[in-house]
Amino acid sequence: MTADTWPTPADLGDWNDFLVAFYLTDCRNAFDIAAVWEGMDAAKKEQIISDYHAAGKKIRVSLFGATDMPLKHGGDPVAIGKQISQFVKDNMLDGVDVDYEDSESFNAAGDGENFLITLTKTLREELPAPYVISHAPQSPYFTTAGWYPQGAYNKVHAEVGSMIGTFV
Numbered sequence: 001m002t003a004d005t006w007p008t009p010a011d012l013g014d015w016n017d018f019l020v021a022f023y024l025t026d027c028r029n030a031f032d033i034a035a036v037w038e039g040m041d042a043a044k045k046e047q048i049i050s051d052y053h054a055a056g057k058k059i060r061v062s063l064f065g066a067t068d069m070p071l072k073h074g075g076d077p078v079a080i081g082k083q084i085s086q087f088v089k090d091n092m093l094d095g096v097d098v099d100y101e102d103s104e105s106f107n108a109a110g111d112g113e114n115f116l117i118t119l120t121k122t123l124r125e126e127l128p129a130p131y132v133i134s135h136a137p138q139s140p141y142f143t144t145a146g147w148y149p150q151g152a153y154n155k156v157h158a159e160v161g162s163m164i165g166t167f168v
Contacts, residue, residue: 001033003040006048009055017132018052019097021062023087025070025080030087034061038091045092058094060132061087069102070115077115081122088127095132095165096123106141106148113155120156124163132165 001007012018020034030038037045037059052059063084064070070080084096098119105112116135123133141153151158 001036003036003044006036009052009057012055012057016057018057018059019062020059020093022065022068022099023061023063023084023096024068025064025073025075025083030061037061037093038087042092049092058132060095060097060134061091061093062097062099062136064101065099066101069105071102071105071111075115077118078122081119082126085123085126088131094130095127095134098123098133098135100135101138103138103140106150106152113150113152113159116153116156117159120160120163124160129165133163135164 007018020030020037022031023029023034024031029035040048049059061084070077087093088096098116100112100116102112105115120133120135127133135153135156137153137156140147142157143152144154157164
């Protein structure tokens, strides 16, 4: 995908949200389609955003994914949250989607949970409404089978679920 082949709102059909993936903390940069977006000139971004908003659609950036494990390289959730928030603002995006897939971090003493809780609090502080913050947890992260001793997303939801927005 390039700036010239960016999908129109009509291309999205009934979908109301377009996620540019990914912002990766291990390289502290946009990657793949997020890098295409970042590289567009401001006028092109403004036109696309105007068209999307007129159609009731949003453009957000997806974070991490299956290849970025921020805790494995000493990621500070406050610094990462501020860095990502600045990226969102600098690139005129509507918010973020946290696609955290570091299952191993949930097996430790709450490291993954605490990282996500602090990250979400920082994102919400830096990106108040109407910015949208969503999470895309894998379904096992809600298990009560004892796989994750600190509760994985059950704990995250209990602590910051109200800060994670839904689409309106």
